[in-house]
Amino acid sequence: DIQMTQSPSSLSASVGDRVTITCQASQDISNYLNWYQHKPGKAPKLLIYDASNLETGVPSRFSGSGSGTDFTFTISSLQPEDIATYYCQQYDNLLSFTFGPGTKVDIK
């Protein structure tokens, strides 16, 4: 099974700061990676698919990059409504999926 790691596990930043989260796969997954935002009491929201494509309607301050085993998710200017936990998720073979452990983002 493909394992996913994320770092950091949590971070605290100021409004307007640039925030970066990294995600690493245990084997090459090409660009088969999603990024989600998850807020308490809500379903996860897809932000980025295929590692770098912005989902329709998602603000452009969110972006993703990477391929193979190393991926990065960036919020260019942190906003109060971005407080959430962010997860990466691989879909390399469509028969087995794995989420990263999550990164909790807070406002300093």
Place this chain on the structure above:
Amino acid sequence: QVQLVQSGAEVKKPGASVKVSCKASGYTFTSYDLNWVRQATGQGLEWMGWMNPNRGNSGYAQKFQDRVIMTRNTSISTAYMELSSLTSKDTAVYYCTRDLSSNAKYWGQGTLVTVSS
């Protein structure tokens, strides 16, 4: 529009089973796999398995292999996830989601399952 509507919250005793439903609308039910994902208390998102509504076959994460069954009723466009031998560690919000690949934007609202004696 695509909607996935799940059944309501459940409270179960340890050792019991729970069956959660997910009713799909706004698309052809048999055209897309349905996945189940859970978030246990204080934990992250965890994929449990997938079910193909057309063929009726399924695949499960190894962790749940021996106690989860995913089924469907195509006549009412509804998928089911049954988890048995419940323990307190299964207290979680369970989500159904259509597709976990590049089109993973359709999720149910979540169903809270509480396991308590």
